[in-house]
Amino acid sequence: MSMTLQLVTPDGVTFSEEVEQVTLPAIDGEMGIYPNHEPLITQIVPGELSYTKNGGKKYFLAIGEGFVKITAKNVSILVDMALREEEIEEKKVEEAIARAQAAIKQKLIGEEELAATQAILLKSMAQLKVKRRRHGSGAPPATS
Known part of the structure; x- marks a missing residue:
């Protein structure tokens, strides 16, 4: 089972992929998100976002502050910065x-x-x- 992870920065949509799981730095601490998560909107603080796909392979991004909207099939993140390791x-x-x-x-x-x-x-x-x-x-x- 998967969900869509989408990251939007001031430059536009910088990332949109199907993923199995997301871990992000929320205002109240690290938050793990799986498909069929209860709907939620919360604030994000600067930190490390990780996600898994392709049978559990883990990937990492550095993100700035912003907000996340979570639904059963989507994780939409609006932040001021999102960078892959190679960037x-x-x-x-x-x-x-x-x-x-x-x-x-x-x-x-x-x-x-x-x-x-x-x-x-x-x-x-x-x-x-x-x-x-x-x-x-x-x-x-x-x-x-």
Whole structure:
């Protein structure tokens, strides 16, 4: 049994495939979704989305914040970022994390900038986690 997983970003529909299972970072914690799930709409936080297909083979994406609408046969996700492992440039992500951490430590930014910087940090760490999963390079750097 399968369901359709669809990801929509500001660039349009970036992903639409039949999958067997989805795990995503919901506002209240990690959520597992299977076909025939009860209808639900909830908020998503930046993190790692995984899905299985082809008899249980697992795939991973780094996603930003947004919302998910779940029905018995569909998982529709609207997020500000969705990247496959091969789309992530590890060096650029590490640099973004370093800049965000430095800005937070300096405490010279206002509340709005702080929230935006923290969001960038969370998205960058999600990307690094997905990128390093296959290569075994370790976990993303710790935040302060």
